[in-house]
């Protein structure tokens with residue numbers, strides 16, 4: 001059987017394997033030194049102040065919502081063109097979710113739509129407590145504009161940067177939290193760097209950091225800080241927290257991978273540039289380059305110029321026939337059966353709806369062979 005080429009995958013080397021084996025031979029498989037080491041190194045890389053490693057980005061997003069006080073009666077807004085984990089985070093907290101339509105060029109939430117929606121929400125007294133922009137495919141949202149609106153309308157900002165470690169926004173790395181309360185990364189194997197499963201929440205606020213630590217560790221406070229003379233084993237649970245901790249096995253892989261994050265992003269950008277050049281004459285929209293933004297290119301999404309689900313299906317089928325496992329990122333979240341009975345006003349999201357009829361993600365990952373890249377280009381030229 002022929003080997004399947006995925007839309008994205010991990011790139012591991014011997015140092016990655018060695019670092020995991022070292023942890024396996026050490027005294028601590030979890031709650032040892034590797035997790036704090038990994039947290040510190042991600043902080044140094046992103047130039048932010050505090051980090052909490054988690055066992056997934058999903059748990060990091062949930063803990064982030066809890067840490068910013070999201071609960072019953074509150075509303076969170078996010079992008080409909082995202083993985084379900086973005087909006088599920090709010091539902092876990094008992095909060096309501098609503099969506100902001102996307103921009104057809106960036107595939108990120110539209111700042112104009114956000115502003116418009118905020119104006120209306122203010123009139124109706126239904127302002128969101130949190131807005132969660134998603135850096136789609138690795139391209140940062142316009143964070144300065146979102147930050148400005150967050151001050152005016154008093155909401156908190158969580159960046160779902162699951163796609164975007166290694167990306168840049170103006171003069172800072174994604175993860176700097178310069179224009180947000182919290183930034184979350186994913187280390188799932190299809191993302192930029194991997195820890196197997198894993199995620200991390202970054203913040204510049206000490207108070208938010210303490211809450212993140214609390215909610216990801218059963219809501220338990222150790223009483224070390226009290227410097228007890230007796231009963232030094234004491235700990236107290238003060239919140240209903242979760243076991244969302246990352247293990248040292250996972251952290252060692254993540255930490256080893258982090259050394260190559262720039263290389264991975266460089267390689268993804270190199271492949272993207274090749275696609276940009278070769279696909280220039282096809283009637284499609286290619287990913288947008290914005291001056292001052294650097295995408296980490298987790299995904300390379302092409303969009304047909306017109307809605308054409310037949311052609312999109314033909315492209316998909318041609319890839320599958322040739323052993324490429326391409327994907328559509330994403331079905332708008334409100335179309336999932338679980339979300340259907342929440343009665344979203346789907347006609348308020350025309351761009352997201354249109355996006356779904358036009359988009360497909362073609363393979364891009366470090367270690368992709370030139371012959372594979374050429375074949376992708378050939379298939380697209382042939383079918384379109």
Ligand SMILES: *Cc1c(COP(=O)(O)O)cnc(C)c1O
Nearest residue numbers: 056057058083085162186188198
């Ligand atoms: C992958 C992903 C997540 C979830 O990440 P996990 O680490 O798999 O939990 C959340 N949001 C987006 C946008 C993602 O792509």
